[in-house]
Amino acid sequence: MKRRDFLKGVGAGAVGVSSLNAGSFISDELMNDEAKKVSASHFGAFKAFSKNGKFEGIDHIDELDFFPVSLTQGVVARTYDETRIAKPAVRKGYLEKGYKSDKSKRGKDEWVEISWDEAYKLVADELKRVYKEYGGQSIYGGSYGWYCVGSVNNPQALLGRMLNILGGYTTRTLNYSQHAISAITPHITGVDEGNAAVTAWPVVLEHSEVVVLWGADPLNTNQIAWGVPDHESYIYFKKLKEQMKKRGLKVINIDPVYNNTAKYLNAEHIAVNPTTDVPLMMAICYEMIKNGTADENFLKKYTSGAEAFKKYLLGEAEDKVVKDAKWAAKICGISEDEIKNLAKIFGSKRTMIMGGWGPQRARHGEQFHWMAITLASFIGQIGLPGGGFGFAYHYSDGGTPSPAMPVGSALSLASGKATTSSAFPGLGQIGITPSVEGEWKNRSNIAIPVSRILDCINNPGLEIDFNCKKLTFPQIKMAYWAGGNPFHHHPDTNLMAKTFEKLDTFIVQDCFWTASARMADIVLPASTEQERNDITKIHTNKKILAMHKIAEPYGEAKSDYEIYSGILAQFGETEVKAFTEGRDAMGWIKHFYEASKKKADESGLKMPSFDEFWEKGYAEFKVPESAKEYVKMADFRKNPITNRLGTPSGKIEIFSKKIEKAGYSDCKAHPTWMEPEEWLGSKKAEKYPLNLVTPHPKYRLHSQLNNTWLRDLEEIKGREPVWIHPDDAKARKLQNGDIVRVFNDRGELLAGVVVTENVKKGVIRMQEGAWWDPDKDGLCVHGNVNVLVPNDKTSSLACGNQATALVQIEKFKDDLPTIKVFSKPKFKA
Ligand SMILES: Nc1nc2c(c(=O)[nH]1)N[C@H]1C(S)=C(S)[C@@H](COP(=O)(O)OP(=O)(O)OC[C@H]3O[C@@H](n4cnc5c(=O)[nH]c(N)nc54)[C@H](O)[C@@H]3O)O[C@H]1N2
Numbered sequence: 088m089k090r091r092d093f094l095k096g097v098g099a100g101a102v103g104v105s106s107l108n109a110g111s112f113i114s115d116e117l118m119n120d121e122a123k124k125v126s127a128s129h130f131g132a133f134k135a136f137s138k139n140g141k142f143e144g145i146d147h148i149d150e151l152d153f154f155p156v157s158l159t160q161g162v163v164a165r166t167y168d169e170t171r172i173a174k175p176a177v178r179k180g181y182l183e184k185g186y187k188s189d190k191s192k193r194g195k196d197e198w199v200e201i202s203w204d205e206a207y208k209l210v211a212d213e214l215k216r217v218y219k220e221y222g223g224q225s226i227y228g229g230s231y232g233w234y235c236v237g238s239v240n241n242p243q244a245l246l247g248r249m250l251n252i253l254g255g256y257t258t259r260t261l262n263y264s265q266h267a268i269s270a271i272t273p274h275i276t277g278v279d280e281g282n283a284a285v286t287a288w289p290v291v292l293e294h295s296e297v298v299v300l301w302g303a304d305p306l307n308t309n310q311i312a313w314g315v316p317d318h319e320s321y322i323y324f325k326k327l328k329e330q331m332k333k334r335g336l337k338v339i340n341i342d343p344v345y346n347n348t349a350k351y352l353n354a355e356h357i358a359v360n361p362t363t364d365v366p367l368m369m370a371i372c373y374e375m376i377k378n379g380t381a382d383e384n385f386l387k388k389y390t391s392g393a394e395a396f397k398k399y400l401l402g403e404a405e406d407k408v409v410k411d412a413k414w415a416a417k418i419c420g421i422s423e424d425e426i427k428n429l430a431k432i433f434g435s436k437r438t439m440i441m442g443g444w445g446p447q448r449a450r451h452g453e454q455f456h457w458m459a460i461t462l463a464s465f466i467g468q469i470g471l472p473g474g475g476f477g478f479a480y481h482y483s484d485g486g487t488p489s490p491a492m493p494v495g496s497a498l499s500l501a502s503g504k505a506t507t508s509s510a511f512p513g514l515g516q517i518g519i520t521p522s523v524e525g526e527w528k529n530r531s532n533i534a535i536p537v538s539r540i541l542d543c544i545n546n547p548g549l550e551i552d553f554n555c556k557k558l559t560f561p562q563i564k565m566a567y568w569a570g571g572n573p574f575h576h577h578p579d580t581n582l583m584a585k586t587f588e589k590l591d592t593f594i595v596q597d598c599f600w601t602a603s604a605r606m607a608d609i610v611l612p613a614s615t616e617q618e619r620n621d622i623t624k625i626h627t628n629k630k631i632l633a634m635h636k637i638a639e640p641y642g643e644a645k646s647d648y649e650i651y652s653g654i655l656a657q658f659g660e661t662e663v664k665a666f667t668e669g670r671d672a673m674g675w676i677k678h679f680y681e682a683s684k685k686k687a688d689e690s691g692l693k694m695p696s697f698d699e700f701w702e703k704g705y706a707e708f709k710v711p712e713s714a715k716e717y718v719k720m721a722d723f724r725k726n727p728i729t730n731r732l733g734t735p736s737g738k739i740e741i742f743s744k745k746i747e748k749a750g751y752s753d754c755k756a757h758p759t760w761m762e763p764e765e766w767l768g769s770k771k772a773e774k775y776p777l778n779l780v781t782p783h784p785k786y787r788l789h790s791q792l793n794n795t796w797l798r799d800l801e802e803i804k805g806r807e808p809v810w811i812h813p814d815d816a817k818a819r820k821l822q823n824g825d826i827v828r829v830f831n832d833r834g835e836l837l838a839g840v841v842v843t844e845n846v847k848k849g850v851i852r853m854q855e856g857a858w859w860d861p862d863k864d865g866l867c868v869h870g871n872v873n874v875l876v877p878n879d880k881t882s883s884l885a886c887g888n889q890a891t892a893l894v895q896i897e898k899f900k901d902d903l904p905t906i907k908v909f910s911k912p913k914f915k916a
């Protein structure tokens with residue numbers, strides 16, 4: 088079978104022909120079946136083709152993608168899955184009683200399909216009521232999530248734009264990915280180290296002698312990007328493997344799991360207990376002091392507060408505990424010798440610490456990256472080629488040399504003027520309180536830390552500590568979610584279901600009947616990336632990409648841009664005009680491109696005309712030589728006076744006076760080992776002796792693509808797999824393929840057993856993102872890990888989210904319950 092035929096087969100196999108779409112009008116541009124056009128996704132860019140207005144398949148193109156991943160096949164498969172939302176729908180109880188309905192019926196009521204006109208009116212009337220009775224802050228429009236790529240159809244920025252026009256809203260700050268690292272590191276190095284540039288790969292390949300993958304699984308997580316990946320980082324991981332053979336470069340994986348990347352590289356494994364990296368790093372620093380390899384000169388010249396911290400390590404601080412290898416060995420579950428050996432290696436070799444973000448999704452998660460920067464300071468190679476640290480090698484092709492692309496505009500939150508957002512093409516973060524300009528200026532928007540949404544709904548008016556400031560929770564009466572899946576992403580799903588009952592109204596705008604859509608009152612069907620025109624970029628700025636409409640929207644789905652315009656039309660012409668500024672989607676696409684081209688022209692770069700760009704599918708930018716030589720913090724090392732860091736001392740703050748002044752008991756003035764409530768050493772472990780870790784999935788982007796055949800690649804009897812060590816399995820008489828109940832006081836789920844030595848004894852591993860499928864007693868029969876994870880904050884500093892928990896496992900002996908979440912929900916006949 089030819090490759091092309093195979094791809095088509097894959098697409099068609101999962102389709103199950105939809106009668107809804109068959110008779111629909113096919114626009115002129117799609118009459119030319121089989122014409123391949125550039126389109127893109129979080130998994131890569133490709134050329135796509137259609138037949139009779141339906142998305143048929145994709146071809147991978149070398150210029151667009153260096154290392155195509157299987158996830159792109161899911162983009163085709165999901166389009167016509169039976170979980171696609173075909174029409175606007177309302178929960179029956181809500182249709183009858185509106186905001187006064189019985190909220191405990193969410194997820195249980197039947198659905199009633201309605202017309203777009205009815206849906207627009209229903210949404211607009213409820214917005215009017217809530218604005219009038221409670222004001223803008225009572226509307227949560229901060230809906231978080233990994234919506235599609237594309238500058239125009241950014242469902243969240245557009246939601247903010249609509250709500251700003253109507254009267255403002257409560258939004259969010261930070262994100263579930265980097266909540267703790269983004270809050271803590273500006274206090275330590277003056278920048279958000281989760282997003283900061285890292286030393287370029289060519290430099291690492293030439294100079295590093297030791298690469299430490301610390302809580303990072305880059306071969307898994309680089310499959311996707313926030314923009315569009317071209318997967319260039321895979322070339323460098325291949326070269327890294329070559330360097331291991333060629334010149335003995337050593338790769339060490341410090342992780343409770345021997346992960347995908349470690350396996351590929353055949354890396355050494357230090358199997359640390361979950362959430363105990365901080366004592367490990369402290370003991371390495373201690374042993375480096377003792378063996379004379381701690382870089383005292385670096386500490387003196389480039390850091391602030393090392394002396395106080397050393398006292399803490401040496402047992403001269405209040406706690407009187409000596410943080411030596413013997414002390415850490417017990418906590419971390421590794422041997423004293425292993426720790427001393429790490430101190431010896433790091434102290435004598437050019438060492439690059441590549442930290443991921445998994446370890447900071449935990450109680451006291453702030454400490455991980457603070458301590459890692461401290462350890463790198465003790466090693467003293469920050470600013471040298473191949474040494475120091477970098478916390479983005481695992482994400483969106485981090486470390487790949489890239490051009491600085493001319494920055495244009497994206498559709499912004501600020502209405503009146505749509506030119507303020509800097510993030511071409513629209514994939515920027517939604518910042519702290521969005522700025523509102525022009526005639527819509529008088530908005531008193533408020534931003535809550537994103538992972539405190541349940542605390543906020545449960546405690547209106549409560550004043551909380553947050554990042555050295557105070558914040559008062561608003562009263563939330565309504566939540567509008569677009570392009571995110573809270574009933575997947577937020578810890579403690581059962582608590583979320585209970586808490587959301589306090590909302591008068593919950594609206595979800597998505598392409599699929601996700602767990603969140605099923606828990607909503609009103610559901611609005613969005614078209615997918617391949618069903619509309621848009622514009623985006625390769626994440627590393629190498630190309631601007633055309634996103635061609637490949638297929639007609641499924642059923643009655645509409646683009647996010649059209650949906651908001653339709654709601655605003657219920658308010659009036661002025662509101663619509665403020666939103667669209669007189670442009671349709673294609674008008675915006677051209678506008679964004681021209682803005683970039685203008686900047687390019689000014690800086691002497693050549694960009695093709697819009698028409699040439701649209702025809703070809705991309706515009707390319709050259710990578711400058713200097714980008715290949717980039718060494719993180721080299722300037723600071725060269726001259727720490729003229730290139731001082733953006734911290735109060737201008738240096739790396741091992742001790743922060745600002746944090747000290749905040750006076751938090753759970754985030755102190757220097758990196759500190761504070762036992763979390765749930766870890767293998769806590770009292771709770773007597774009842775729940777297994778430590779669950781929940782890393783990111785191999786064949787999904789969070790919950791996305793779980794409704795495709797990709798799930799068959801991993802599932803066991805239709806359940807999400809759970810990795811368990813042979814000893815733990817034996818103790819519970821478990822074998823490969825068994826179905827188990829995984830539980831703690833927060834909830835329970837079913838999972839399929841994989842017995843493997845790739846997970847440390849005492850630890851179990853389940854990937855986040857399996858669709859939530861609760862039975863009548865709340866047992867998730869499919870395996871959404873967040874029913875087990877606590878909602879509690881990381882600390883008063885970041886107020887971030889966690890991703891680990893203590894649990895117990897037992898064999899599930901009843902008949903296997905049917906999975907319902909991948910079928911259509913119940914509609915009223
Ligand atoms: N236990 C645990 N939980 C975690 C994590 C973990 O490690 N462990 N990781 C956390 C992290 S880092 C993150 S980023 C979050 C991710 O959480 P989310 O980003 O909420 O997860 P996704 O499944 O990507 O949800 C995106 C939703 O957007 C929808 N969508 C896609 N395209 C469009 C569109 O064009 N229009 C509209 N309206 N909708 C669209 C998709 O169908 C999908 O339902 O999860 C967090 N949760």
Ligand SMILES: Nc1nc2c(c(=O)[nH]1)N[C@H]1C(S)=C(S)[C@@H](COP(=O)(O)OP(=O)(O)OC[C@H]3O[C@@H](n4cnc5c(=O)[nH]c(N)nc54)[C@H](O)[C@@H]3O)O[C@H]1N2
Nearest residue numbers: 264302303304308341342361362443444445782783788789
């Ligand atoms: N395929 C795929 N790629 C993705 C995503 C996806 O959903 N699917 N999501 C994307 C997003 S939004 C994000 S934020 C990034 C996430 O990037 P990360 O947060 O770095 O990814 P994780 O998989 O959560 O964790 C990375 C590693 O940390 C380990 N780990 C967990 N707890 C601990 C601990 O306490 N100590 C140590 N040392 N290690 C620990 C895990 O076992 C795993 O190997 O990935 C992105 N890439």
Ligand SMILES: [Mo]
Nearest residue numbers: 262263264265
């Ligand atoms: Mo994330």
